[in-house]
Amino acid sequence: MQPTISIPKHWDYPRFVFGQRTQQGVILGLEYYPADTQLAYEYGHGWRYSLMPHKKSNEAFHYQESQLKTLSTQELLAQITAELEQHQLQIMILQQQLLMITGGNNG
Template identity: 85%
Template sequence: MQPTISIPKHWEYPRFTFGQRTQQGVILGLEYYRADTQLAYQYGHGWRYALMPHKQSEDIFHYQESQLKSLSTQELLAQITAELEQHQLQIVILQQQLAAIK
């Protein structure tokens, strides 16, 4: 069963989702600042996103929805392919270590 998030009808729907890759990084979280709040006055109303620039980063950055840019299909394909190749190399290394134990 997929987790469900309910968004009140009077809120705008977010443009990005959890785990989505953007040019700024991977989305880890999001929150909505209603127009009538202090946070909205300070940062602007609407959705704000918490992103990690890459998997090895300890840094988390916050962006307004208008500051985020989607990856093109080619950029997304390149990122996923590179990550897949890295994992496949790690599997080969682990298999060699396992074989050395036997």
């Protein structure tokens, strides 16, 4: 069963989704501040997003929807390709370590 998130009909639908990559980082969370609340008065009404700028970050940053910028197809492709290459390199290193432990030279 797929998890479902319900958004009240009188709220705007969010422009970004969990896990989406943006120029500011990866979206970790969303909050909605209705127009007639203290939070909306302080921060502006609408969607606010929590983002982690990179995987090694120990902080999350908060942005209003209007502050976020999407990545171009080329930027997204470059980010994913770089991450994939990094993981492939880590796999090769681990495979070499495993060979050293198991005596991969059959001797």
